Amino acid sequence: MYASARPLLFRLDPERAHGLTLTTMDALHRVGLSSLIATPPQPLPTEAFGLQFPNPVGLAAGLDKNGDHIDALFALGFGFVEIGTITPKPQDGNPKPRMFRLPRHRALINRLGFNNQGVDALVANVSRAKRAGILGINIGKNKDTPNESAADDYLFCMERVYPLADYITVNISSPNTAGLRELQEEQALRRLIGTLRDAQERLAAQHGKRVPLLVKVAPDLSDDDIEAAARVLSDLHVDGVIATNTTISRISVQDDRRADEAGGLSGEPLMNKSTTVLRMMRTRLASEIPLVGVGGILSGADAVKKMAAGASLVQVYSGLVYRGPALIGDCVEAIRRRREAPSRGNLPSL
Secondary structure, eight states, rough: OOOHHHHHHTTTOOHHHHHHHHHHHHHHHHHHHHTTTTOOOOOOOEETEEESSSSSSOOOSSSSSTTSSSSHHHTTSEEEEEEEEESSSSBBOOOSEEEEEGGGGEEEEOOSSSOSSSSHHHHHHHHOOSSEEEEEEOOOOOOOOOGGHHHHHHHHHHHHHHOOOOOOEEEOTTTTTTTTGGGGGGHHHHHHHHHHHHHHHHHHHHHHHHHEEEEOOOOOHHHHHHHHHHHHHTTTOSSSEEOOOOBBOOOGGGTTOOOSSSSEEEEEEGGGHHHHHHHHHHHHHHHTTTTTESOOHHHHHHHHHHTTTOOOEEEEEHHHHHHHHHHHHHHHHHHHHHHHOOOGGGGOOO
16 A cells, blocks of 8 residues: 555655655554554564563654654554654744655655654653553753753653653754754763663652663764763663664765755665664673664665664664555564574584
8 A cells, every 4th residue: 555655645745745644544543444554563572671572673763753643553563663752842843844855865854853742742642542562752852951951851751751651762862953962972971861860760669660761872973982872871771772863974865966955864875874883882882781773774684784783673764654564574574584594503514
């Protein structure tokens, strides 16, 4: 069905097509016809962060910022869905147009800017959802909050979503909120994540459950920045790291007429860059900290490359625009084959 609809959707403005797709998906789910869009894969149980995932393929944050579509998204076959990024107060984000397709490169550029209805709206939506899998909630700061006060915004969101989240992701890596990525600098990162880790332990005692805390990093970090970030995140014993967000680099799409649009680039051109950061993080982080690989996955083979680079789970987003929901099952089955393949030590000699 998506293959037939895609040419029509690609004639629309990307943000309008995004909204129309989600509205149609919800309508089909309400009448029990989600199978017209996707056939969910067979389970492939995967453990990470102390959680049991139905399968290791999830939806990255950004597609469902307010948690309006949780149950319809799970019906597509995701093992986990991450909603957000959410901020304390509602905000409109950046002026439109703010999403752009680069079809020749199977890529997107977005400069949405944390457009969302505020954390209280998300909490209300999550409270109504049935949730057929693991739900992550991605938190950020409002654009008018200075970095010196950023921890207050993250704490505000964290305290409100904690009772409902299966895990919480701290987004300090979007390129579309001015100054946000400065929070990845070593000392700023240590202060922020240290504060949130203290709050995590307090909230665990208060609610009688420990919700894992993950940090999402950028693909544009230098080698020294990766070393520093891994050191801080290991020292503070975060539960997981998501590698990576979108990139500000345009090297791989510089021949495209849209290349000069501001914002984060995602899709196929991000694959190698994000996987390199993933691999570097895996070799530098404490071994007990799992990684989620995201960025540039458009096939099952891409998902397997992320796993080979050290990911325990993967997430997709832009790939859905070009491949549709069939990408989910493709990734699950490729990872299943990788798991079932005999190790080299068990192969018969020739």
